[in-house]
Amino acid sequence: xxxxxxxxxxxxxxxxxxxxxxxxxxxxxxxxxxxxxxxxxxxxxxxxxxxxxxxxxxxxxxxxxxxxxxxxxxxxxxxxxxxxxxxxxxxxxxxxxxxxxxxxxxxxxxxxxxxxxxxxxxxxxxxxxxxxxxxxxxxxxxxxxxxxxxxxxxxxxxxxxxxxxxxxxxxxxxxxxxxxxxxxxxxxxxxxxxxxxxxxxxxxxxxxxxxxxxxxxxxxxxxxxxxxxxxxxxxxxxxxxxxxxxxxxxxxxxxxxxxxxxxxxxxxxxxxxxxxxxxxxxxxxxxxxxxxxxxxxxxxxxxxxxxxxxxxxxxxxxxxxxxxxxxxxxxxxxxxxxxxxxxxxxxxxxxxxxxxxxx
Amino acid sequence: xxxxxxxxxxxxxxxxxxxxxxxxxxxxxxxxxxxxxxxxxxxxxxxxxxxxxxxxxxxxxxxxxxxxxxxxxxxxxxxxxxxxxxxxxxxxxxxxxxxxxxxxxxxxxxxxxxxxxxxxxxxxxxxxxxxxxxxxxxxxxxxxxxxxxxxxxxxxxxxxxxxxxxxxxxxxxxxxxxxxxxxxxxxxxxxxxxxxxxxxxxxxxxxxxxxxxxxxxxxxxxxxxxxxxxxxxxxxxxxxxxxxxxxxxxxxxxxxxxxxxxxxxxxxxxxxxxxxxxxxxxxxxxxxxxxxxxxxxxxxxxxxxxxxxxxxxxxxxxxxxxxxxxxxxxxxxxxxxxxxxxxxxxxxxxxxxxxxxxxxxxxxxxxxxxxxxxxxxxxxxxxxxxxxxxxxxxxxxxxxxxxxxxxxxxxxxxxxxxxxxxxxxxxxxxxxxxxxxxxxxxxxxxxxxxxxxxxxxxxxxxxxxxxxxxxxxxxxxxxxxxxxxxxxxxxxxxxxxxxxxxxxxxxxxxx
Numbered sequence: 001x002x003x004x005x006x007x008x009x010x011x012x013x014x015x016x017x018x019x020x021x022x023x024x025x026x027x028x029x030x031x032x033x034x035x036x037x038x039x040x041x042x043x044x045x046x047x048x049x050x051x052x053x054x055x056x057x058x059x060x061x062x063x064x065x066x067x068x069x070x071x072x073x074x075x076x077x078x079x080x081x082x083x084x085x086x087x088x089x090x091x092x093x094x095x096x097x098x099x100x101x102x103x104x105x106x107x108x109x110x111x112x113x114x115x116x117x118x119x120x121x122x123x124x125x126x127x128x129x130x131x132x133x134x135x136x137x138x139x140x141x142x143x144x145x146x147x148x149x150x151x152x153x154x155x156x157x158x159x160x161x162x163x164x165x166x167x168x169x170x171x172x173x174x175x176x177x178x179x180x181x182x183x184x185x186x187x188x189x190x191x192x193x194x195x196x197x198x199x200x201x202x203x204x205x206x207x208x209x210x211x212x213x214x215x216x217x218x219x220x221x222x223x224x225x226x227x228x229x230x231x232x233x234x235x236x237x238x239x240x241x242x243x244x245x246x247x248x249x250x251x252x253x254x255x256x257x258x259x260x261x262x263x264x265x266x267x268x269x270x271x272x273x274x275x276x277x278x279x280x281x282x283x284x285x286x287x288x289x290x291x292x293x294x295x296x297x298x299x300x301x302x303x304x305x306x307x308x309x310x311x312x313x314x315x316x317x318x319x320x321x322x323x324x325x326x327x328x329x330x331x332x333x334x335x336x337x338x339x340x341x342x343x344x345x346x347x348x349x350x351x352x353x354x355x356x357x358x359x
Numbered sequence: 360x361x362x363x364x365x366x367x368x369x370x371x372x373x374x375x376x377x378x379x380x381x382x383x384x385x386x387x388x389x390x391x392x393x394x395x396x397x398x399x400x401x402x403x404x405x406x407x408x409x410x411x412x413x414x415x416x417x418x419x420x421x422x423x424x425x426x427x428x429x430x431x432x433x434x435x436x437x438x439x440x441x442x443x444x445x446x447x448x449x450x451x452x453x454x455x456x457x458x459x460x461x462x463x464x465x466x467x468x469x470x471x472x473x474x475x476x477x478x479x480x481x482x483x484x485x486x487x488x489x490x491x492x493x494x495x496x497x498x499x500x501x502x503x504x505x506x507x508x509x510x511x512x513x514x515x516x517x518x519x520x521x522x523x524x525x526x527x528x529x530x531x532x533x534x535x536x537x538x539x540x541x542x543x544x545x546x547x548x549x550x551x552x553x554x555x556x557x558x559x560x561x562x563x564x565x566x567x568x569x570x571x572x573x574x575x576x577x578x579x580x581x582x583x584x585x586x587x588x589x590x591x592x593x594x595x596x597x598x599x600x601x602x603x604x605x606x607x608x609x610x611x612x613x614x615x616x617x618x619x620x621x622x623x624x625x626x627x628x629x630x631x632x633x634x635x636x637x638x639x640x641x642x643x644x645x646x647x648x649x650x651x652x653x654x655x656x657x658x659x660x661x662x663x664x665x666x667x668x669x670x671x672x673x674x675x676x677x678x679x680x681x682x683x684x685x686x687x688x689x690x691x692x693x694x695x696x697x698x699x700x701x702x703x704x705x706x707x708x709x710x711x712x713x714x715x716x717x718x719x720x721x722x723x724x725x726x727x728x729x730x731x732x733x734x735x736x737x738x739x740x741x742x743x744x745x746x747x748x749x750x751x752x753x754x755x756x757x758x759x760x761x762x763x764x765x766x767x768x769x770x771x772x773x774x775x776x777x778x779x780x781x782x783x784x785x786x787x788x789x790x791x792x793x794x795x796x797x798x799x800x801x802x803x804x805x806x807x808x809x810x811x812x813x814x815x816x817x818x819x820x821x822x823x824x825x826x827x828x829x830x831x832x833x834x835x836x837x838x839x840x841x842x843x844x845x846x847x848x849x850x851x852x853x854x855x856x857x858x859x860x861x862x863x864x865x866x867x868x869x870x
Contacts, residue, residue, distance in 0.1 A: 008754075008757065008758035009755040010755070223728055223729065224718055224724050224728070225727065227711070231707070234705070234707065235701070235704045237695075237700055237701040238700060238701055241663060242683065242684075242715045242716065243662075243683045243684035
């Protein structure tokens with residue numbers, strides 16, 4: 001018989017080791033999956049994890065790594081702050097869309113004027129867009145006790161419809177020959193979010209992600225406000241005893257994660273994507289939830305998890321192309337990663353005893 | 360020992376990883392005997408009765424019930440064999456009525472009407488009046504305990520185990536309970552009575568087994584010993600008495616005027632027209648059975664729940680709407696009853712837990728940034744000054760025993776040199792030696808000029824350290840009375856008496 005015994009103090013060793021063990025277990029289970037699909041498992045794992053970094057054409061894929069990891073890290077850093085407090089913002093995808101729409105709207109309203117102030121104004125508009133969209137579930141929770149999980153999630157679909165509306169309506173390119181979508185901001189110098197260092201894929205969003213990681217680390221591990229956020233998640237009554245006002249905490253956490261998601265959307269629309277279309281959002285807001293947990297809600301962990309997640313996306317695409325693996329197999333593979341992480345997570349707080357267990 | 364014993368226990372042993380909870384424990388109970396199991400927290404009383412009730416399986420040893428081998432695999436088997444138990448913490452559904460709650464605990468409940476009739480019969484026979492149709496949420500703690508007892512009596516047990524039954528009762532309710540237990544005993548039901556309240560055991564029990572560190576350290580007849588002798592057997596040495604001398608009262612440091620507060624939970628009490636004045640150097644004891652507004656009172660005084668303007672005045676300054684940290688800055692600190700999850704964060708280390716309340720009055724942060732070194736230093740200071748037994752400040756709060764964590768929590772507040780300190784149940788679940796040191800620390804604080812409010816269910820504790828006594832009953836606070844010269848009976852009446860039961864006792868006494 002297998003029994004779980006709660007550890008009196010969480011194990012530091014396992015807290016750091018579980019992500020690694022989870023990655024290895026994913027490789028093994030994923031390899032088995034690919035083998036049953038008739039592919040060479042070693043080859044498939046190599047295509048996913050090795051080739052994007054060191055294989056042929058790696059230079060291109062390496063730049064894609066930062067392009068994909070940037071928004072994931074930026075959003076996840078904000079989400080993790082709320083998750084630590086026990087406030088579950090599931091609607092980062094919606095806040096991401098609203099940030100992009102608001103930021104792009106500022107740029108398109110100014111078009112074709114050139115000004116050094118335009119891009120900063122877009123950044124602020126993007127952050128505000130995401131912030132306000134995150135504020136909706138926060139205020140509903142504070143005043144009416146609604147679940148922020150459901151409200152923030154449902155607002156994603158509202159945001160998607162708004163996105164489709166502006167892409168076909170107010171923000172549509174008047175010179176676009178009837179095609180849906182806005183003007184391409186990549187061709188509008190003042191509004192463009194360019195690659196900062198050629199060949200790396202690093203644009204302002206990647207810089208913002210790094211700043212967010214450092215900022216989140218200082219907030220959560222060096223500042224009393226972060227300490228109180230963590231207390232609120234661990235023991236809500238103790239948090240009130242420590243002077244935390246729950247309403248203020250809810251607004252702060254949802255507002256902050258919304259603003260960061262909005263920023264990610266803005267950097268995406270003004271950079272790699274370039275234009276507002278009805279299919280602009282690519283699921284970064286949802287994947288960032290996985291990234292946040294994969295990174296153990298720790299800013300530095302999120303940095304690594306974002307890079308790893310981006311790698312499996314790029315590698316997964318390559319595996320589809322080169323080995324003809326079905327897209328569903330890749331998604332299962334990514335799902336396994338989260339599954340194993342949460343599974344092995346148990347070892348941090350429990351130890352396993354096999355046999356000899358007595359009641 | 361003569362005749363057939365009801366329950367015989369020999370060589371019982373139970374070990375958990377790292378601790379032997381019971382080692383070679385043996386004793387015997389005769390039919391109709393009231394047998395006390397006496398010991399400090401952690402002496403192994405709970406483990407022992409859990410083995411008798413089939414909740415825990417012993418590693419070694421034998422138990423015999425009425426001469427036959429007795430190895431209950433689960434509580435159901437124990438109940439079938441005639442062993443019933445009333446737990447310290449009740450397992451009742453507040454939203455259901457008494458009869459429904461009783462039916463839930465039965466294997467084959469009879470129709471509700473028959474059950475209600477049986478409940479009335481038993482409650483009348485044993486002097487425990489209880490209306491089967493009342494909702495449990497509206498009952499007092501004493502009445503809830505009656506539900507549990509009646510639930511047991513319906514099974515017609517041969518042995519009734521009672522775990523710390525009086526900790527939630529008023530003195531009058533204790534009298535009623537003892538009356539019932541004596542009646543049961545006269546009818547031949549044996550009672551295994553677990554407590555660390557020595558006077559009760561001397562009043563009620565025929566014999567006692569004393570446990571210390573998981574071993575039986577003695578058997579005795581409690582009536583032939585003094586409370587002090589019993590205490591020394593229990594603790595294994597002499598223990599210090601508190602010193603309350605050398606204090607004088609100064610100016611009022613906390614004034615509460617006409618404080619009202621709506622209930623915090625569905626069945627929780629509201630606070631109604633609370634008035635109190637606490638002077639510098641004074642220890643004010645607030646007694647009462649839990650659930651009469653203690654938590655609510657602490658929450659309003661600590662600042663967790665704001666109240667109307669001009670209801671709470673700290674050192675002459677209006678504070679009714681200020682939060683906990685603003686009140687800490689003014690010198691009012693507090694320690695809630697619930698140690699894990701309220702006074703301390705279970706998963707955080709002792710170092711981190713200093714930051715919960717200590718950042719206002721101690722230099723643990725600079726401009727909002729945490730100084731971990733200073734926090735660790737403060738944690739070490741608490742551990743040293745209050746003799747907290749732990750490997751170090753890096754240990755999570757949940758890894759400490761209840762008594763050690765309580766010493767830490769009280770120490771954290773006392774060492775911040777408050778002008779007003781409010782503590783709720785400061786020695787609940789704490790062993791006698793630690794409790795004495797906590798009480799002494801509170802007295803020392805008062806002699807340095809702080810005002811201290813001690814909210815407690817333990818009347819002996821309040822008599823020992825408080826200068827004045829108020830009773831909290833159904834959200835109302837009685838006017839203060841000096842503790843000197845106050846009798847236990849007077850206190851009992853201040854605490855709401857016996858919930859309409861005084862007549863019954865009077866009748867029984869008369870007949």
